[in-house]
Amino acid sequence: MKVGILGYGNLGRGVECAVKQNDDMELTAVFTRRNPEDVKILTPGVNVYNVKDVEAHKDEIDVLIICGGSATDLPKMTPEYTKYFNVIDSFDTHAKIPEHFANVDKVAKENGHIALISAGWDPGMFSLNRLYANCILPQGNDYTFWGKGVSQGHSDAIRRVEGVKDGKQYTVPVESALEAVRNGENPELTTRQKHTRECFVVAEEGADKEKITETIKNMPNYFADYDTTVNFITEEELKKDHSGIPHGGFVFRTGVTGWNNENKHVIEYSLKLDSNPEFTSSVIVAYARAINRLHKEGVNGCKTVFDIAPAYLSPLSGDEIRAHLL
């Protein structure tokens, strides 16, 4: 199958790497909002085009993977390109998923395309685990923890503080909270009890470090509701020790069964990822395979991971997966 990538940042590059790992796929083209000549990609022999020329390539591509941001890019881009392509995105603004779904569904049905939104790990694999576990244990509690990992939004917030030259923020789940959930204690956890926030900050020369620390710790929405630690490091240390984009997290469902709800069960799913964008891309690429197949079967409209039978994700036949993975 022929894959196109729209947007070549960390996620687009991750998709390029994931396509390379899957023998039944090839990268056909990359589209960028930048000057195509300024964008150097990894795959030899593949052209980079300006996004304004994307429509001309609509018959060359089975699935277009849209690698844009959820805040402003995807709400416009995904419906727009669904006119011409089967598409997949990683829209992750949970509260706006219903609206995005409706917009994309309309265009997909009008144009006979299939679009899968919100692929990745949260939303994505975490959502799947929440759904499966809720269906199996209807009487129970859900818990999601994130980290240890880099939050882009919180790192950006640090960098906007006066006197900060650069910085990185890690979201860290509280170990004792994880243990309480894992032990089936069904704790009620406040924001502060679930996660801590670790900041690594490079201060500008002569900056007031105490003031920076206080400003960060008291920042509403981002840090004020958490136990936050601020560590000052050098630019070299930041580069050496904090240049990766790791992430991960935990999804739990704890529930009861039995005639009198006498038996307890704990379902736990966790991810430990060296590269958040590359793992997200790997999920997206597996779902790209699925929607390509479904489109060939005549399916169209907007879909999410909930609508895709798992067998469609695999390059193997039904016989093979039943024999080796069931």
Place this chain on the structure above:
Amino acid sequence: MKVGILGYGNLGRGVECAVKQNDDMELTAVFTRRNPEDVKILTPGVNVYNVKDVEAHKDEIDVLIICGGSATDLPKMTPEYTKYFNVIDSFDTHAKIPEHFANVDKVAKENGHIALISAGWDPGMFSLNRLYANCILPQGNDYTFWGKGVSQGHSDAIRRVEGVKDGKQYTVPVESALEAVRNGENPELTTRQKHTRECFVVAEEGADKEKITETIKNMPNYFADYDTTVNFITEEELKKDHSGIPHGGFVFRTGVTGWNNENKHVIEYSLKLDSNPEFTSSVIVAYARAINRLHKEGVNGCKTVFDIAPAYLSPLSGDEIRAHLL
């Protein structure tokens, strides 16, 4: 939807409890090979019939849940009852799944029914996690660990040893092996390195305990390849401390991404279950909902968990699951 249960042991009783937790389901009838008058069920007002009368009830039941053993019952029962009903079973002899699938598929298609085989947690939820993780990380390694939990087969083997009055066996994953996998070390593990076996034995009066211990530890297939501990306890202790049927386990996939496979990822799914049969039943009941819906859409033939889009498991609408679980 109307549910029938065929076979009323631990699993059948677990299905009965799970149906009670799901408001969109009701138990219509229980079928048994025993004298129906000897079988007391929990749900008031529901009749117990002999299994030879099952065909007479074919129009009263949307899905018949077949709660038989994999060794001899299900290979015969599932194809037989697929003639009259949509059915679901928990066939768990992994090596014989392809054969069972083919037999059931033929009957299901001939009779316009849908049959889902091998529902539960392994096969079942563990299989799903193996499939999803293999599709996301095509370059990687799979690990499955079982326990801590009661193995029925190994407990039966203990009880056949001369001088043993009763006994129970626990399969226990080796903590250091779990840690090595979790750390992404990709260890090559022997049978002995993955699991230990803990036996709790009630000896007959005057029995040779040393001989019992040696016989158990050296039993081929069951114990000889494992580090096994044998603990002698009283009948009262066995009843008090070991009457439950807990189980669980861990499925891992560790893999790499990136242009030069430079980033590592660990996906872990684990279950900690107070009651193996009740959890298995809870999975089965969720899939019963799914196949009932699919049958109404005109789908027939044999299916596995791989073929079912997750949304079909939920009593909630697509809008609801997108809004609350994605």
